[in-house]
Amino acid sequence: MSDLKTCPRCGAPLSAETAEGLCRACLLKLGLEGNSLPSTAAPMLAGWTPPEPAELKSRFPDLEILQLIGRGGMGAVYKARQKKLDRLVAVKILPPGIGADPAFADRFAREAQALARLRHPSIVTIHEFGQTEGLFFFVMEYVDGVNLRQLLNAGRMAPREALAIVPQICDALQYAHDHGIVHRDIKPENILLDRRGHVTVADFGLAKIVGRETSALSAAGQSESPSAPGTEAGQVVGTPHYMAPEQVAHPAEVDHRADIYSLGVVFYQMLTGELPGKHLQAPSTKVVIDVRLDEIVLRALEQDPQRRYQQVSEVKTRIMETMTGSSPPAQDAPLKALQAPLKISSRAYFTTPQHLATFFGGFWWPRIAGELALYDDRLLFSRGWERTEIPFASLKDVGLARCPRWMSPARHQFLSVSYDEGGQRKTLLFMPGPAWFRTAEDTRQQAAEWIVAIRETVKAATGKDVPGDIREPAVVPASPWGTLAVLAPLLLIAVFLIWQFVALRGSAAPIHPTLPPQAPQQAPLPAAQEKLNHPAEGEKRNGDTG
Amino acid sequence: MLAAGGRNADSRRQRALEDLARIYWFPLYAYVRRQGQSPQTAEDLTQAFFARLIEKHSLRRVDRSKGKFRSFLLASLKHFLSNEYDKTRTEKRGGRIKVLALDAASAEARYSIEPVDHMTPERVFEQRWAWAVLDQVLLRLRAQYDARGQGGVFEALKGALLERPADGQYAESACELGMTQGAVVVAAHRLRGRYRKLLRDEIAQTVADPQQIDEEVQYLLGCL
Known part of the structure; x- marks a missing residue:
């Protein structure tokens, strides 16, 4: 028979044979989407659901609470309008149980005052903070945009976009560090981007105030980060993937260099689309980027704080250095990423008819690989540092192309894109698709899909029809020397046969009849x-x- | 996944389904027992049902888009019990064909420890199904840790799956495992992450569409 014990959490009966002695109902609940941890994460938050905007009306008479825009285990963020000033603000409320500790109110006021003193264009400004009917809250600047997590989820970021974002984060962090404030919880959810590509860092020092990591309290979205237990002194705060090793091992000794580590993780993720693994691999082994960036990222990710950059401004300086000598990142790079959503993208090999007409080019050497991406307003091919942008306005035509039969007997086909550059017609050839070994039909199909997609997107964006034939590929001229090299074996055989024939005739004539x-x-x-x-x-x- | 496509994948799929059936046979046994059959008969019938299922390649007909594996198995079993019962009794039971290594003794032990109440056979089936899912997931989780030689970590931290321990408890586990307290926090977080993934993966195998995972979890919650 089962014991008559019940689960202390949900009250369900526990039987002796339950799964590892754990409550089955609670175990199942843990599997629900978004339920990162049963609400015991912070026991006082058990079962807390953020109040409806209407329920907050009485607590915030000066505000018109519009909607809940983010929530996490440690609080909720609402979009609101300040009636008198007629401006939008974000209101963050901490869960009700959090002030149970009498020391909390003091600590909250002390820290919030320090945070409210931070005035920086890249730091979310705190307008007001306080306590209303036992509910601790902040009224903050409202950022109309997305957070970096959402941007990362939407697809991989071009290195140039990452390089436009990171220096702005560096600025914000350096400013805060100069004021003695460590963020402690740098992660994509806390980095907000508005439509102009301007970066704002949210939740400064909040991790310390709350004494636990703040999961997704930033202006948008919900994260599933777990909480770490916190105590007044020496608490472990942060989000495990982004936490510096010393934040885990010696939480009491955390200084601003922990932020540099977390920034390194975010940077790594922006460049590669992945979190740094246990065995740290340089970003350039995963994606085509300037190797100088490897050094920056790896140094920020040093386990020992002593070996990291000692100031976050150094990270920015190093990034700026890598940009000199190549095209500097446009300031509006993230803006473009926001405004012109990506339609399709694919790894692609790139060449030009001119290159194919050279001796080595005819043999596809060197093969230049990169990323071909179709945005709402342009076609973009990025190969590491270099980027070729073809705005739709300059697009002349798209089509299929192939090499002459003798150069490419399999008849692999290219996507050919012609555009106008400074009054000159230029043509680029792409072979979209990842693999080395492809069937001709596969290359044709991929190229044709791209042609259709480009034509549709251009039509939708500009209303004009781009000529594009997906039936008959144009033949790209080949180098005569390349042709000769390919045909040489055939020629040799022909010469040999002719020689044989002549030799046979030449020697047969004298021998037999004579x-x-x-x-x-x-x-x-x-x-x-x-x-x-x-x-x-x-x-x-x-x-x-x- | 049930929907592994392609002709060549057919036998692999069949095997995957057999594996699933092997995991979830106990709910079926419990259902038969609840129908009032003796332990012996229940075991034979469960065996025969699986024999039929596997032999007739009925599992191959499982169409992922049609719904949940749980419902499919129960419907098949009911069909089997009502239509083929007599036939089976004459043909198969004599032979006592064993297709699965059902641990009948343990099955009966499991069955008999269960509280006697007024549950319908369907309800018993569904409840046992929910239990089987969790048991399977925990078994796999434990195996994952054992495979890495971290059985101790699992044992020490499994309680942390549901309850965030007090700091003192973390310190205790840390001491026990010879890790820093911070490392224990991270290990506990990882354990939860792995558990969640396994649970969702396991349920994903039995539903038509990943979208239905949450729905199924909710349903199973109601079955407990």
């Missing part, structure tokens, strides 16, 4: 020797018979 009838079985060699020994005679004889 041999003297008296020596028909004589081998040619002794005959030749004889001829050598008696040249005059042989010649005479030949002359006689001929």
Whole structure:
């Protein structure tokens, strides 16, 4: 028979044979989407659901609470309007149980005052904070945009976009560090981007105030980060993936260099789309980027704070250095990413008709790989640092292309894109698709799909029809020397055959019909020797018979 | 996944389904028992049902888009019990064909420890199904840790799956495992993450569409 014990959390009966002695109902609940941890995460938050905007009306008479825009285990964020000033603000409320500790109110006020003193264009400004009917809250600047997590989820970021974002984070962090404030919880959810590509960092120092990590309290979205337990002194705060090692091991000794580590993780993720693994691999081993960025990222991710950059401004300086000598990242890069959503993208090989017409180019050497992406307003090919942008306005036509039959017997096909650059018509050839070994039909199909997608997108964006034929590929001229190299074996065989033929005819003519009838079985060699020994005679004889 | 496509994947799929059936046979046994059959008969019938299922490749007909594996198995079993019962009794039971290594003794032990109440056979089936899902997931989780030689970590931290321990408890576990307290926090977080993934993966195998995972979890919650 089962014991009559019940689960202390949900009250369900626990039987002796339950799964590992745990409550089955609670175990199942843990599997629900978004239920990162049963609400015991912070026991006082058990079962807390953020109040409806209407329920907050009485607590915030000066505000019109519009909607809940984010929530997490440690609080909720609402979009609201300040009636008097007629401006939008974000209101963050901490869960009700959080002030149970009498020391909390003091600590909250002390820290919030320090945070409210931070004034920086890249730091979310705190307008007001306080306590209303036992509910602790902040009224903050409202950022109309998305957070970095949402941007990362939407697809991988071009290195240039990452490089436009990171220096802005560096600025914000350096400013806060100069004021003695460590963020402690840098993660994509806390980095907000508005439509102009301007970066704002949210939740400064909140991790310390709350004493636990704040999950997704930023202006948008919900995260599933777990909480770490917190105590007044020496608490572990942060989000595990982004936490510096010392934040885990010696939480009491955390300084601003922990932020540099977390920034390193975010940077790594922006460049590669992945979190750094246990065995740290340089970003350039995963994606095509400037190797100088490897050094920056890896140094920020040093386990020992002593070996990291000592100031976050150094990270920015190093990034800026890598940009000199190549095209600097446009300031509006994230803006474009926001405004012009990506339609399709694919890894692609790139070449030009001119290159194909050279000797080595004809053999696809070197093969240049990169990322081809179709945005709402342009076609973009990025290969590491270099980027080729083709705005739709300059697009002339798209189509299929292939090399002459003898250069590419399989007849692989390219996507050919012609556009106008400074009054000159330029043509680029792409082979979208990842693999080295492709069937011709596969390349044709991929290229045709791109042509259709480009034409549709251009039509939707500009209303104009781009000429594009997906039936008949144009033939790109090949280098005569390349042609010769390919045809050389054939030519050699032909020459050999002709030579054989001529040689056969040339030697057969003298041997059979001209041999003297008296020596028909004589081998040619002794005959030749004889001829050598008696040249005059042989010649005479030949002359006689001929 | 039930919907592994392609012709060649057919036998692999069949095997995957057999594996699933092997995990979830106990709910079926419990259902038969609840129908009032003796332990012996229940075991035979469960065996025969699986024999039929596997032999007739009925599992191959499982169409993922049609719904949940749980419902499919129960419907098949009911069909089997009503239509093929007599036939089976004459043909198969004599032979006592064993297709699965059902641990009948343990099955009966499991069955008999269960509280006697007024549950319908369907309800018993569904409840046992929910239990089987969790047991399977925990078994796999434990195996994952054992495979890495971290059985101790699992044992020490499994309580943390549901309850965030007090700091003192973390310190205790840390001491026990020879880890820093911070590392224990991270390990506990990881344990929860792995558990969640396994649970959702396991349920994903039995539903038509990943969208239905949450729905199924909710349903199973109601079955407990």
